[in-house]
Each structure stands twice: as structure tokens, then as C-alpha cells.
Amino acid sequence: MTVLGALLLVTALGAAPEPAPPADPLGGSPNVQFRVLEPKPFPDALRHELTLQPFVPQIGSTFTTHWLSSLTYTFHATEWLGLRVQPFWVWHAQRSRFSSELLSRVRQDAAAPSSVMLQWGAIAAPEWSPIRGKFTAFGGIVRYGFVLFAGAGVGGTEIELKTSDAVGPATYGSTGLRMVATGGAGFRVQLGQRWTVRLEVQDLIHWGGVSHINGCNATDLQTLDAQRTAGVITGAGVSGQCNVSAFQGSTGAGYDRSNDVSIARAKVNEGGTDTLHVVGVYLGFGVEL
Amino acid sequence: MRRLSVLAGVLCTLACARKGPSPELLAVARAPEASPSDALALGQALQAARLDAASIGPLRTAASRPGPAQAPALEALLGGQQRLDEQLLVPAFLAAHPDLVPASPELQERALLLRGLEAQRTGALEEAETALRRIPPGSPLAPRARYALGIVLSDPRRPGGPRMQAALDELQAVGGYAGGGKEGAETRALAQLALARILYGLRQDAASAAAYDRVSRDSRVWPESLFERGYPRFRSGDDGGALGTVHATRAPQLRDAFLPEARILEGTVLFHACLYPETRAVLDSFTATYRPLSERLRTLVDRRASAPEEVALVADPAQRASLGEGLGASLLAEPRIAAGLRLLQTLEAERAQLTSAGPGGPALEQLDQVRTEAEQATAQSVHARLADVSASLRDLLEQADVLRFEMTKGEKELLDADVDQRKLLASRALPPLPSGGAADERWRVDGEWWSDEIGFERATLKDGCPARKATPSVR
Numbered sequence: 001m002t003v004l005g006a007l008l009l010v011t012a013l014g015a016a017p018e019p020a021p022p023a024d025p026l027g028g029s030p031n032v033q034f035r036v037l038e039p040k041p042f043p044d045a046l047r048h049e050l051t052l053q054p055f056v057p058q059i060g061s062t063f064t065t066h067w068l069s070s071l072t073y074t075f076h077a078t079e080w081l082g083l084r085v086q087p088f089w090v091w092h093a094q095r096s097r098f099s100s101e102l103l104s105r106v107r108q109d110a111a112a113p114s115s116v117m118l119q120w121g122a123i124a125a126p127e128w129s130p131i132r133g134k135f136t137a138f139g140g141i142v143r144y145g146f147v148l149f150a151g152a153g154v155g156g157t158e159i160e161l162k163t164s165d166a167v168g169p170a171t172y173g174s175t176g177l178r179m180v181a182t183g184g185a186g187f188r189v190q191l192g193q194r195w196t197v198r199l200e201v202q203d204l205i206h207w208g209g210v211s212h213i214n215g216c217n218a219t220d221l222q223t224l225d226a227q228r229t230a231g232v233i234t235g236a237g238v239s240g241q242c243n244v245s246a247f248q249g250s251t252g253a254g255y256d257r258s259n260d261v262s263i264a265r266a267k268v269n270e271g272g273t274d275t276l277h278v279v280g281v282y283l284g285f286g287v288e289l
Numbered sequence: 290m291r292r293l294s295v296l297a298g299v300l301c302t303l304a305c306a307r308k309g310p311s312p313e314l315l316a317v318a319r320a321p322e323a324s325p326s327d328a329l330a331l332g333q334a335l336q337a338a339r340l341d342a343a344s345i346g347p348l349r350t351a352a353s354r355p356g357p358a359q360a361p362a363l364e365a366l367l368g369g370q371q372r373l374d375e376q377l378l379v380p381a382f383l384a385a386h387p388d389l390v391p392a393s394p395e396l397q398e399r400a401l402l403l404r405g406l407e408a409q410r411t412g413a414l415e416e417a418e419t420a421l422r423r424i425p426p427g428s429p430l431a432p433r434a435r436y437a438l439g440i441v442l443s444d445p446r447r448p449g450g451p452r453m454q455a456a457l458d459e460l461q462a463v464g465g466y467a468g469g470g471k472e473g474a475e476t477r478a479l480a481q482l483a484l485a486r487i488l489y490g491l492r493q494d495a496a497s498a499a500a501y502d503r504v505s506r507d508s509r510v511w512p513e514s515l516f517e518r519g520y521p522r523f524r525s526g527d528d529g530g531a532l533g534t535v536h537a538t539r540a541p542q543l544r545d546a547f548l549p550e551a552r553i554l555e556g557t558v559l560f561h562a563c564l565y566p567e568t569r570a571v572l573d574s575f576t577a578t579y580r581p582l583s584e585r586l587r588t589l590v591d592r593r594a595s596a597p598e599e600v601a602l603v604a605d606p607a608q609r610a611s612l613g614e615g616l617g618a619s620l621l622a623e624p625r626i627a628a629g630l631r632l633l634q635t636l637e638a639e640r641a642q643l644t645s646a647g648p649g650g651p652a653l654e655q656l657d658q659v660r661t662e663a664e665q666a667t668a669q670s671v672h673a674r675l676a677d678v679s680a681s682l683r684d685l686l687e688q689a690d691v692l693r694f695e696m697t698k699g700e701k702e703l704l705d706a707d708v709d710q711r712k713l714l715a716s717r718a719l720p721p722l723p724s725g726g727a728a729d730e731r732w733r734v735d736g737e738w739w740s741d742e743i744g745f746e747r748a749t750l751k752d753g754c755p756a757r758k759a760t761p762s763v764r
Contacts, residue, residue: 024539025570027736031714031751032559032567034533034734037725038745045728079727132730134739141741 042143042190044076044288051198051286056088058280059201063099063110064117066278067092072198072286074127082127084149086182088204093117094170095160103163112210112267113274116175118155121204123182125151144189147200155180155206159213159267161260168253173213173246173264181205186282196286207275213264216242221265228258325351325358332365335652340642341369342635346655349382352389363389367396370403373635376628377666378659380407387416402430402437409437410625414447432466432473435459436480443487453487460484478508485514485521494521498530506744509622512538512546515744519554523561529723532558533746540738545618547678549579553688563753565696565710572689582613583682590676596668603671604630620674629667636660708755722749 026032051072058066070088077083095103095115102108109115131146157175164170186200211217216224220238224247227233235244247261332348335341348369351362370379383389383400384407391397405420418441424434436459441447443456463480466473485500501518504511516538523531535558537543538551552575559568594602602608603626609617620626636656643653703710725731732742 023574024536024736025574026536026559026567029564029567029570031562031564031719031753032532032748033719033722033750034536034746034748035722036730036732036734036739036742036745037723037747038730038732038742040728040730041741043728141739 040079042193042288043079044082045079047076047288049074049076049082049196049286049288051196051284053198053282053284056280056282058278060277060279061096063096063114064276064278065092065094065096066090066118066280068118068280070282070284072284080129082129083124084127084151085122085124086153087120087122089120090118093119093158095163100163111272111274112159112270113208113272114276115267116157116159116178116206116208116210116274116276117172118180118204118206118278119158119174121153121155121180123151123153123180123204125149125182129188142189142191144187146185147188147198148185150181150183152179152181154178155204157206159210161213161263161267162255168251168255171251171255171257171260173260174215174243175210176212176215178206178208184282190288194288196288198282198284198286200282200284202280202282204278204280205275206278207273209271209273210267212241213268214243214246215239216244216247216264216268218265218268221261221268224261225265228261233258233261325354325356325362329358329362329365331652331655332362336365336369338642340639340652340656341373342375342632342659343639343643343652343656344369345375345378346659347652349378352382353386359389360392363391363400364393364396367391367399371399373632374628375632376406376625377632377670378662379403381666384408384411384413384416398424398428398430402434405434406437409441412446414441414444417441418447426462429469432463432469432476432480436463436476436483439463439480439483443483443490453491457484457487460487474505475508478505478510481505482510482514482517485518489517489521492524494525497521498525498527512543512548515543516548516551516554519551519558523554523558528558528562528750529720529748532748532750534744536748537743537746540740540743542738542740542743543615545615545622547615547619549575549682549685552579553685553692556689556692559750560692560696560699562750563699563710563755564714564750565700565753568692568696572693575689576686579682580686582616583679583686585612586675586679586682590672590679593672596664599668599671599675600630600633600664602675604633616678620671623670623674625670626667626674629663629670632663633660633667636663703755706755710753713755714751714753717751717753719751720749723747 026034049072051074053070053072056068056070058064058068068088068090070086072084072086074082074084094117095110099110099115102110127147127149129145129147132143133146134141134143136142154177157178158172159175160170161173162168162171182202182204184200184202186198186202189197189199191197213221216238220242223237224233224235224242224244227236228247233244233247235242235248238244247257247264250256328347328351332344332346332351335344335347345366348362348366351358352366353359366379366382369375380403383404387404389400391400401420401423405417405424408414408417408420418438421434421438421441424430426435428434439456439459442452442459445451460480460483464477466477469476481500481504485497485504488494488497488500491497498518498521501514501521504514516535519531519535522528522534532555535551535555538546538548552571556568556571556575559571589602602612603617603620609621611617612620621630636659640653640656640660643656700710732739734746
């Protein structure tokens with residue numbers, strides 16, 4: 001059972017407020033109808049909410065694995081609509097276990113456009129709370145809202161060059177800034193006047209091919225590869241955006257970074273594009289001001 | 290005499306140290322009727338042993354007789370009253386001795402308040418007004434006094450007639466006093482309810498409904514305010530609001546509230562909309578519930594049971610539950626009955642302490658006398674309340690019969706006019722329910738009762754009348 005499923009189950013179980021009272025003579029009348037119009041105990045309109053999602057695991061990944069942290073600022077313009085701005089930082093991005101096994105067992109690597117990973121980003125999205133509910137818990141009433149959001153932003157990306165092996169850890173090359181689209185849904189639980197808990201599923205979508213690595217295009221990488229074959233990567237004759245130093249020197253484990261040039265060149269030359277999804281479960285704790 | 294006083298003082302010190310009654314004291318103390326000094330000594334010794342309830346008897350004796358013991362006895366009596374929150378015997382004693390004035394300003398104010406409340410209870414409204422007015426607005430007792438003064442000023446029996454605006458001013462002023470703990474909050478809620486009732490009496494329906502809305506949900510009187518606010522809404526033409534708020538009193542969370550009148554108001558609103566089947570259903574349910582209770586109560590009131598029996602009716606959980614329909618719980622919540630039961634419990638506990646310490650002597654005799662008085666006063670309150678409820682239920686059952694008669698007349702008129710009401714109602718759509726504002730949560734009413742939703746119900750109802758009638762005058 002997913003976390004979301006568990007929450008729904010708990011919500012359903014906790015929804016019984018009181019034992020049934022004696023029969024209401026007006027209960028089945030087609031001529032009378034009742035509705036509760038209750039002022040929201042904790043109005044949201046024109047309030048600011050800051051939510052920290054400290055650990056967000058990616059779910060359903062194929063070739064990459066992302067673990068990230070996120071901070072979401074939401075301005076609730078009305079009770080139903082808000083605008084969220086969400087910077088995030090991916091502190092763990094690597095080849096997925098499936099991709100690693102594919103590589104080690106059948107020597108088949110994922111296509112370069114499918115292996116691009118997010119490093120960081122920021123998105124802005126309008127948020128809509130179309131449904132509200134409540135349940136009883138801990139002797140009180142907990143209110144929740146179902147939220148939907150979709151928006152866009154930018155993110156920094158990278159790609160794995162050398163895989164992690166006996167020589168040392170994996171190396172990565174920057175694949176530059178990309179547009180990131182996002183969409184998500186989840187539940188927002190209000191605990192009193194100030195505190196909120198959010199459980200959301202959010203998809204960070206980025207797309208495109210691998211045309212540059214560390215700012216170097218195919219021609220730059222060809223030049224650098226020729227220089228490496230000649231003995232020394234000097235960086236002469238490459239474009240200004242090409243970060244030559246990323247291919248110079250060695251890593252802390254003693255791996256010669258110049259070896260990344262041929263790998264990067266091969267990935268750039270692969271061509272093609274892909275649309276990648278980083279679907280994560282965002283459990284966040286917020287404060288409303 | 291001097292020897293006895295010295296001995297009593299020493300034993301009093303011993304009692305303080307031991308935190309219990311001294312058997313020696315109880316044995317040597319003379320009957321307090323012998324002299325005010327003896328009574329004072331016994332009362333003080335009992336208070337030192339934390340037997341405040343038992344001390345009421347001898348201290349009253351000492352305070353009622355002129356002499357050097359009178360002033361300290363009065364002060365000790367008021368001190369004990371404050372600690373016990375005793376509301377039956379000491380106020381009655383003070384009302385019977387209007388010349389007794391304690392020395393300290395704080396105790397003077399307390400004595401005035403107790404006298405004022407007792408005078409108000411017994412219908413001596415002039416005396417009540419005089420006493421309550423003498424409590425300064427800055428006194429910690431001012432909220433209670435001003436609330437009581439507001440009630441006195443609005444009482445139609447007030448000599449010179451009621452002064453509604455002055456009453457409203459006093460009651461509004463109560464809301465301005467913050468703090469005071471649970472008692473302060475309760476006084477503010479009572480004042481708010483009284484304000485709403487007076488405004489309704491002045492036919493200021495919108496202001497009355499708004500005042501009812503401001504009665505604190507945490508207060509004892511909130512369920513009462515919930516149904517009563519149906520009246521101004523109904524009279525101002527807000528049938529949906531009236532029916533919604535009255536319907537909310539069916540919530541199981543309010544099962545301890547005794548609100549039979551709510552069902553009559555519910556029936557009246559439905560009758561006003563010519564919804565005869567619904568009106569009949571409500572009235573039949575009302576009669577089935579409250580006619581047996583009314584008959585039981587009539588027997589009970591007419592039988593005039595003994596004081597212990599009447600106290601047991603409320604004190605014993607099984608007997609209390611047998612009253613049914615929230616009546617037992619509502620009796621228990623009546624401040625005077627609750628205070629009486631509390632005093633009886635304290636007296637019982639103190640009696641056990643006294644008897645465990647020795648033969649008891651005059652102290653025990655005094656305690657038993659106080660106990661008998663407390664039991665009688667509590668029983669009187671129970672009896673008076675039961676009599677009120679019995680009379681009110683008879684009246685409400687008659688109102689239900691009148692509504693049934695009117696309904697039958699209405700149905701006959703429909704037949705005479707050849708109107709098929711079922712077809713008429715089927716042809717009419719339910720008016721839309723109010724949607725509320727952006728900051729309102731809308732919940733369906735589907736048989737579940739959520740405590741936070743009580744009081745926020747609104748209804749929409751079809752109009753079953755061929756032609757609209759004028760809003761009937763209620764209350």
C-alpha cells in the first residue's frame with residue numbers, strides 16, 4: 001500500500017464523528033434540506049505558507065534515481081487558489097540499479113538523453129484546492145484539503161560520464177539548464193492555526209537531447225579528444241562556453257578527468273531526445289504565517 | 290470562658306499542625322448555642338482543621354449575635370463561603386441579617402453580592418438592585434453583580450417597571466470584563482444570552498440573533514442559546530436559518546441539554562411553510578417523547594417527596610438517568626442544585642473526618658444541622674425546577690395540540706380549495722441553499738453530527754402553502 005493509500009484509508013476510518021442519534025423525523029423529507037455553512041476555523045486567504053520537504057524519494061524511476069530536498073513557499077491568494085514557488089536541490093542523483101545491472105550484465109547503457117539527471121531547480125505553479133474534508137483524530141478534528149498544481153521553472157542537469165567502479169566513484173558532466181514542467185496532487189492537513197503537513201506526489205518533467213556536456217558541443221569535444229590523444233588537453237580552439245577545466249586534472253581518487261572527454265563525446269554524438277519524469281513523494285511540514 | 294478560649298486557641302493551633310480535627314477540641318468544645326464566643330471558637334477551630342462546611346453552623350450562630358465575636362465570625366463565615374463557593378446557606382443568612390457589615394472592603398463587596406443574588410432569587414428586586422449597585426465597577430465581583438443587576442433591571446416585576454436600556458448597558462458592560470477563569474467566562478456567556486433575550490423582547494431581531502451567535506460555544510448555556518436564536522430568525526422571516534439552528538439541537542452531542550421547546554419551534558416553522566406531514570412527524574415524535582415524561586413529572590411533583598428523596602433524584606446517577614431526555618443532566622447543571630450537591634458532598638466528607646477523629650460532640654451536631662438545611666435547600670431547588678419543567682411541558686404539549694388543530698384546519702382548507710398538496714409540493718423546487726462566503730466550509734448534512742458543525746446548519750424548505758401567510762407571532 002502506498003503512503004497515499006494509507007492516508008486515504010486512515011481518512012475513511014476516522015470519518016465517524018459520533019454515534020447515530022435517534023431517528024430524525026425530517027431525515028427523509030424531500031421538502032426540507034439542510035447544509036452546514038461553517039466559517040473556516042483557519043482561513044488561508046492572504047496568508048503565506050512555508051513548507052519544508054526534507055527528504056523526497058523518487059518513485060518509479062527507470063534509468064536514474066533522485067533524492068532531493070525542497071522548500072515550498074505558497075501564497076494563498078484566496079481560500080481556494082494559491083501560488084507556489086518551490087526551489088529544490090537534488091543531493092543524490094545517480095544511475096538506477098536497473099541501469100547499472102543493464103550495463104554490467106549485458107553491456108547495454110541507457111541512451112544519453114534518457115540518462116540526464118536533475119541537479120537543482122526552481123518551479124512556480126498555481127495551486128488549486130478543489131476539495132476539502134476533515135476527519136477525527138486524537139480527540140479532535142483534523143481538516144485537510146486536496147490540492148492540485150501545475151507549473152514550470154528551470155533546473156540544472158547533469159549526466160553520468162564514468163560509472164562508479166574500482167578506479168573510483170562516478171563522474172558527471174553538466175548538461176546545462178533546462179526548462180522543467182511540473183504537475184502534482186496531494187493532501188494538505190491543517191493542524192491548528194499555524195501548522196500544516198503536506199503529502200504530495202509531484203512530477204518534475206524535463207526533456208531534450210544531450211548537445212553539450214560541461215558547455216562543450218560535439219565540435220569542442222572532438223577538438224578536446226584530439227588534444228587528449230596528442231597528449232595534453234590545452235583547450236585551444238574550443239568555444240567560449242566549453243568548460244575545459246572540467247576535463248583536466250584528476251579526481252580525488254586519482255581518476256584522470258581527460259578520460260571523460262571521449263565518453264562525453266560519445267554521449268553528445270548519440271543524438272535523439274527524451275522526456276524524463278522525476279516523480280517524487282513529497283512529505284512536507286509547514287508553517288502558515 | 291477565658292480558659293476555654295485559650296484552650297480552643299491552643300487546640301486550634303494543634304489542629305492546624307495536624308491538618309485534621311482535634312478529638313480533644315471536639316470533646317471539650319461546648320455547644321455553640323451557649324455563647325457567641327464558644328461558637329466562634331468552634332467555628333474557627335473547624336476552619337483551621339479545614340472543615341469549612343462544618344464551620345458554617347457555629348459561625349452563623351456567632352455572627353447573628355451582637356458582641357465582640359460577631360465581626361470575626363462574619364469574616365470567617367464569608368471566608369469559608371468563598372472557599373466552598375457555597376451559594377445556599379450563607380447568602381440566605383446574609384439576606385436575613387442585612388445589618389451585618391464586614392470590616393474589609395473585599396468582604397463587604399462579597400456580602401453585597403451574596404445578598405443581592407439572594408434577594409433577586411427570592412423576588413426582592415428592590416433590595417437586590419440596591420445591594421448590587423453598591424459593588425464598584427472595579428471590583429473582581431463586578432461582572433457577576435452587573436449581570437445580576439441587568440437581570441433585575443429587565444425584570445417585569447421590578448418596582449417602577451423594567452428599565453431595558455439600563456439592563457442592556459449593564460449586560461454589555463459584563464462583556465468588557467476579561468479573565469475571571471471559568472466563572473468569568475460563564476458570567477459573560479450568561480450576560481450575552483440575557484442580552485439576546487432582551488433584544489428579542491424589544492423586537493430587535495437581527496441584533497438579537499447576532500447576540501445569540503456570540504454566546505460562547507464552551508458555555509453551559511450554549512445549547513439553550515442555539516435553539517432560542519431560532520426565534521428572532523423565524524420572526525424576521527429567515528425560516529431556513531431558524532429551522533437549521535433548531536434542527537441542530539438534535540445533535541447527540543447535546544443530549545445532556547433539555548430543550549423540549551426546540552421541537553415546538555421546529556414544528557411551528559414547518560407549519561408556517563404548510564409542510565404538514567413534516568410538522569406532524571415532529572409533533573408526534575415530540576409527544577411520544579415528552580408526554581410520558583410530563584406524566585412522570587406531574588406525579589413526582591404532586592407527590593412532594595421528602596428532601597432526601599428529591600436530592601437523591603439528582604445525586605444518584607441511576608435515578609437521574611431515569612428522568613430521561615437530558616432532564617437529569619440539566620438539573621445537575623443548574624448552578625444552585627450543583628452548589629447544593631457540592632455542599633452536601635463536602636459535609637459528608639467532613640462528617641467522616643469528624644467521626645473518625647472522635648465522638649464529634651457539638652461540632653457534629655452543628656454539621657448535621659447544616660446538612661439538614663443544605664439538603665432541604667437543595668431539595669427545594671430540585672422541586673422548584675421539576676415543577677417548572679412539569680408546567681412548561683404541559684404548556685408545550687398544549688401548544689403541540691394547538692398546532693395539530695391548526696394543521697388539521699389548514700389541511701381542510703386545502704381540501705376545500707381542491708388543492709392536492711402532494712402535487713403542489715412536487716411541482717415546486719427546493720429553493721437553493723445559501724452558498725456562504727469564500728471563507729465558509731460547506732458540508733452536507735447526511736446523518737452524521739460533527740461537533741464543530743453544530744450551530745452552523747441552514748435549511749431550505751419548500752413552501753407548501755397555496756398562498757403565503759403572515760409570520761405568526763411567537764413567544
